[in-house]
Amino acid sequence: MTAPPDAALLELAAAAGARLAAAGETLVTAESCTGGWIAKACTDVPGSSRWFLGGFVAYADSVKCHSLGVGPDTIQRYGAVSEPVVRAMAEGALRVIDAATWAIAVSGVAGPDGGTADKPVGTVWLAWSWRQKDGSLRTETCREQFPGGRDDVRRWTVRLALERLLAE
Amino acid sequence: MTAPPDAALLELAAAAGARLAAAGETLVTAESCTGGWIAKACTDVPGSSRWFLGGFVAYADSVKCHSLGVGPDTIQRYGAVSEPVVRAMAEGALRVIDAATWAIAVSGVAGPDGGTADKPVGTVWLAWSWRQKDGSLRTETCREQFPGGRDDVRRWTVRLALERLLAE
Numbered sequence: 001m002t003a004p005p006d007a008a009l010l011e012l013a014a015a016a017g018a019r020l021a022a023a024g025e026t027l028v029t030a031e032s033c034t035g036g037w038i039a040k041a042c043t044d045v046p047g048s049s050r051w052f053l054g055g056f057v058a059y060a061d062s063v064k065c066h067s068l069g070v071g072p073d074t075i076q077r078y079g080a081v082s083e084p085v086v087r088a089m090a091e092g093a094l095r096v097i098d099a100a101t102w103a104i105a106v107s108g109v110a111g112p113d114g115g116t117a118d119k120p121v122g123t124v125w126l127a128w129s130w131r132q133k134d135g136s137l138r139t140e141t142c143r144e145q146f147p148g149g150r151d152d153v154r155r156w157t158v159r160l161a162l163e164r165l166l167a168e
Numbered sequence: 169m170t171a172p173p174d175a176a177l178l179e180l181a182a183a184a185g186a187r188l189a190a191a192g193e194t195l196v197t198a199e200s201c202t203g204g205w206i207a208k209a210c211t212d213v214p215g216s217s218r219w220f221l222g223g224f225v226a227y228a229d230s231v232k233c234h235s236l237g238v239g240p241d242t243i244q245r246y247g248a249v250s251e252p253v254v255r256a257m258a259e260g261a262l263r264v265i266d267a268a269t270w271a272i273a274v275s276g277v278a279g280p281d282g283g284t285a286d287k288p289v290g291t292v293w294l295a296w297s298w299r300q301k302d303g304s305l306r307t308e309t310c311r312e313q314f315p316g317g318r319d320d321v322r323r324w325t326v327r328l329a330l331e332r333l334l335a336e
Contacts, residue, residue, distance in 0.1 A: 029204075029225065031204075033211075034208075034211075035204075035207050035208055035210065035211025035212075035216075035220075036197075036199075036203075036204030036205065036206070036207030036208040036211065036223065036225065037204065037208045037211075038204070039203050039204030039207075039208075039225040039227075040202075040203055040204040040205045040207075040208045042203065043201075043202075043203025043204065043205075043225075043227060043322075044203075044318075044319070046279070046280050046281070046318055047281065048203075048227075049227060049228065052203075052227055053227060053228040053230070053231055054224065054225045054226050054227040054228055054231035054235070055204065055224075055225040055227075056222065056223075056224060056225070056235075057197065057204065057207040057211075057222045057223040057224070057225070058222050059207075059211060059216075059217060059220055059221060059222040059223075060217065060221040060222055060267070062221070062265075062267055063221055063222035063265055066264070066265065067222070067224075067235070067264065067265070096234070096235065097230075097231060097234065097235070099228070099230055111214070112214050113214070113215065150212075150214055151212070
């Protein structure tokens with residue numbers, strides 16, 4: 001199974017963006033393992049400023065806490081690659097950038113280092129959060145195990161992040 | 169003149185990262201027109217968590233102001249693509265992520281829309297800011313006029329951002 005090429009990511013980003021723009025929705029990102037790649041894919045699309053507001057590359061744990069309001073205790077208890085952390089990242093992004101209606105957050109082990117028995121290389125947690133009509137946030141999360149090396153794991157992550165946004 | 173391919177950007181990011189790591193320095197990014205691509209290039213490098221802390225994709229002006237402390241009056245007076253704005257973005261990133269010692273900020277007209285007579289497509293302002301021993305920030309900036317379309321302009325911007333970091 002070949003990881004998605006740049007052209008496939010661009011196509012997905014364009015489709016997700018068209019859907020957001022048509023609905024008057026706007027997106028922010030909160031990325032750890034992809035390190036800005038989701039935002040890069042979104043802004044590859046001409047005219048993306050209509051639906052993409054910006055985001056955070058929260059690579060260091062201190063940035064996850066400081067910029068997105070993730071609790072240091074949450075990271076210590078569950079690890080940076082965990083459901084509570086990506087949930088807090090996505091919801092934190094929507095709280096900080098309060099004009100946005102959608103957030104994507106990802107945190108994973110892209111490798112080559114950092115894998116453990118519980119969370120081997122390729123383990124990624126993703127979260128999609130959106131603002132409901134009453135202002136409250138709703139969030140869905142999933143854990144994936146992607147194949148391949150660092151570049152592959154990051155590509156699969158960008159693809160799923162955008163694909164599921166498109167499906168919501 | 170062909171815009172730099174991904175492999176060239178990876179090589180530059182790896183070299184810049186090695187230099188930062190050897191000096192015990194750390195980097196943050198504040199990107200508008202490149203939309204996360206500089207951060208993506210940095211985190212393409214295995215082990216980049218030793219020297220790359222994270223960053224901001226400040227695509228919308230509201231994010232530049234809210235997340236990086238750029239003054240709305242500065243944007244109104246000089247425009248988002250201007251020396252005062254990239255300076256404020258770089259210095260703002262170092263103030264917000266106070267563990268970092270270096271920041272890169274970029275804001276430009278990647279096209280295809282948004283060009284004006286004064287700032288045609290390809291106009292990019294870049295800033296490099298670093299924390300001096302006494303804690304004060306020093307910043308250098310430059311304005312470039314890059315050739316080509318959206319993808320080219322963004323590639324040239326990522327390249328110069330990393331190249332000059334390496335040269336400092």
